[in-house]
Structures are given as structure tokens and as C-alpha cells.
Amino acid sequence: AKDNPTLNRDLQPIKNNADRLMNLVTELLDFRKAESGKMALHVSPGDIVKFSKEIFMAFQNMAISKQIDFSFQSEKSQLELYFDKVQMEKVLFNLLSNAFKFTPNGGKISLEITLKNDIATIKVCDNGKGIPLENQNNLFNNFYQANANIPIGTGLGLSFSKSIVELHQGKIAFQSSPASADQNGYTCFSVNLKIGKEHFNASDFIADYVYCDDVINYNSPKAVEPQIFEIAPADPEKKRYSILLVEDNEDVRTFIKNALTADYNIQERENGMDGLESAIELIPDLIISDVMMPVMDGLELCRRVKTDERTSHIPVILLTARSAYVHQINGFENGADAYLMKPFNLKMLELNIKNTLKARETIKHKFAQVITLEPTNLVINKTEEGFLTKIMQIIETHISDPEFDVPTLSAEIGMSQPVLYKKIRALTDLSVNDFIKSLRIKRAAQLLKQNTGNIAEVAYAVGFNDRKYFSLEFKKHFGKTPSEFIQTEKIV
Structure with missing residues (x-):
């Protein structure tokens, strides 16, 4: 499907729903383990503030789209707890998912972390519908849903969350008041977790645990084993792609750079703001x-x-300490092209890079194969589609003007010539001049098929003053002269 952007876009909801179904099945299996007392914890030390913040950030795009006031607060910038990261991720994801599910557009949702008497409390609060009073006593029961009108889910989320928290020797509770005609509702879930590790069994701890941002992990055979991916065949004239690497951990950044520098041109930045500025300036691959x-x-x-027209075509691979499922809520348009869970196997990163770049090259090659150029055939991102539609409209407006050139197009599109050049090159593998020329030629082919005039008239209609030059460029593009093209169309 990556070879066909339109198909890719159509298949994405199917994949998302299949992933959701898989997670529901996993949730059922995990719940059964917890219910039968067979769920084992894999506890390790971790910063609960950083852990919670990354899950919180995964919902930011949804908050923007629903115009929700979404806030994160913590009394401490760092707070070490011992907990099972995989299981506790499910708890926080479930609480935030419910908050967004039941909070209307323009509402408020907050995540707050406090510490008192050696108890860390994580609160997820919203001013949504609230929980009806008659449903509150059953909220943590198996398969119970407070709002049966919402079909998504198993009714296990809160019950399973309660099991996970209690396995951590913690407590989960809530306060809620239902919305009325003249007042918003209020719901606040709190998860209490103990500081220290004395409350866990010795068997609960991960042996030889190494912090996920420690570079030693990336050389370890314990790193995630790679799945099998199709690798693009080697190109005899291999292009050296440019990669912008944005990572604040110097050790991890250096490790990745050293691993990739033999095959790619690597530019390094230490934070997202510097990364964004460099992405706009450099337009990396x-x-x-x-x-x-x-x-x-x-x-x-x-x-x-x-969402920036200058950079929307650039593929993004995100390195995350959370599972890829958490980030799926960012959606297809604004989300990353791939998520790699840290610590990752280096082979996995290399395969993701190769396949992501291969998919982009396939889209470029499709450009030359279509006579009627439709943006939706070339892109899988709405921002790119809007950019190409706009630029094609500008060229179409000026298509009969032989003086129409790159500076004119750059001024009308509102983008500097260097950035426009890199953008068009990245999308089509053409210079801006050749891109304009290719649209003139494609338009000429359409006019010849429609029999709207002779060859000279069509040439003038698409901005060529010289018929011989037009015929030469036409043959370069289609492999046949305009006369041969007309004859072929008549036979067909």
C-alpha cells in the first residue's frame, strides 16, 4: 500500500481499527490474567513525571482538534517511583482516553502529579458529562460501561486499571458530579502509588534493569528484536540521503549518528525548536x-x-519510551510515519529508515507516469495535497504565458526559491523549472487527446513559442513526438 498513497489513505482506518481490535483482545487476555491472579509485574525504577508527561503529550493533537484546555502540572520536576511501565501506561492511557471521550469540544482536561506522606498521586480531571450517580457504585465492575450508548470498548478499562493499581499496592478512586442543564459536569480520577520498593515482592523486579535512555541498551542483545521487513534493493547509483537527528541525550545522539553516518548525511540538533528551524532551512529527506x-x-x-507546507512531505520517525499504540491517537495526518520504542534494535531503525525513504521514492516515480496529475495520487498528507493543488492552480492560470518562471511562482506561492526548489525536488524529483515544464507537457497531452487544435496551437496554448522545442520536450517526456502521440490515441 505504501506504493499507492491513495490506497494507503483508504487502508489506514482499517489498520487503525485492526490495531484497536488487537488491543481489545490483549486487554481481555491481560484482564483474565489479573482476575486469576496470574499477572506478573515487571517493576523497575522510573521518573513518573516524565513517564506521565509523554503519555499526556500523545493526546495534544486531539486536544487541539477539540479545542480542549489541556494542562499538565507537577509539584516536582522529577519523582522516582518503582512501577511496571507497560501496565501503568495502560492505566493512564485509559483514564485520559475516557476523559477525552466524555468531554465536549471547548472543555477542560488536566493531569496533575502531587506528593504527600510518601504517596504519589496522579489525578486526571475533566469538566465533561460526569458520571450519573446511579452508575458510580458499579464503575469498577467487570464489563460495566457508564454510558452504554458509546459502542467502543469492552467495559474492562477501569476494572483492569483498578487491578493493575492494586497489584502495585496502590489505590484508584474518583469523584464525579453529573452535568446539568446550566452547569458542566466534573470527574476526577486519582491513582495513589507508594514511594520506595519495599511493598513489592522480589520476583516483581526486572533483573539487571538499565534505564531506557542509557546508550548501553542499544548495544545489548536484550534490545527489541527486529521484525522482518522488505528492504529496498540496492541502487547502483546510491543516493546519499540527508537525515536530521533531533535528540537531547548526547550519548544516544552520538550512538545513532555513528551508526548511520557511513550511509547518510547526518545533521544533529538538541531540541525540537532547533530541529524545526533546521527542518525548514535544510529540508532533509x-x-x-x-x-x-x-x-x-x-x-x-x-x-x-x-502542518507546514514547506516541510509536510518530510517523513518523521519518532523514538519513544511508550508503546506505538499510545501515539496512534495522533492520527494519520499529523502523526509520525513510524514509532520506535526505546531501547530499539539498531537493525530495526535501519530498516525503518530504508523502507520510509523507499516509499517516498515510489511516490516521486509515480509523478512521471500519469498524464492527468492529481495531487491525491502523489501525497498522503492533507497539507501536501493543499500545497500541490495550490501550486498547480497557479501554473494552470499562467500556463499559456511563456514568461512564467520560477521567481514568479515563488512570489505567488509565498515561499522562498531555495525552499520551493527543495520542496518540489522532494515531492517529484524535478527542479522547479522542470516541474513547470512537465505540467505544460501533461496539459498539452490532454489537449491533444481532446483534439482541441493542431500541434502548433496546442504548443502555444501551454506556453511554448517554438514548435520544434515543444516537440523535442514532448518526446523526452512521453517517448514519442506529438504526431506519434496523436496517432496512438486514434488507434486506441
């Missing part, structure tokens, strides 16, 4: 970014890149 960074995080960098 690919961006690899960490999620958790100072100044601007990786998710915001990705959203800005994907």
Missing part, C-alpha cells in the same frame, strides 16, 4: 526525533513539520 526533549517535544515538532 528524513527526520529522526526523540519524543521527550526540552524547549519543544518531538510530538509538537512532528505536528509542526506535518
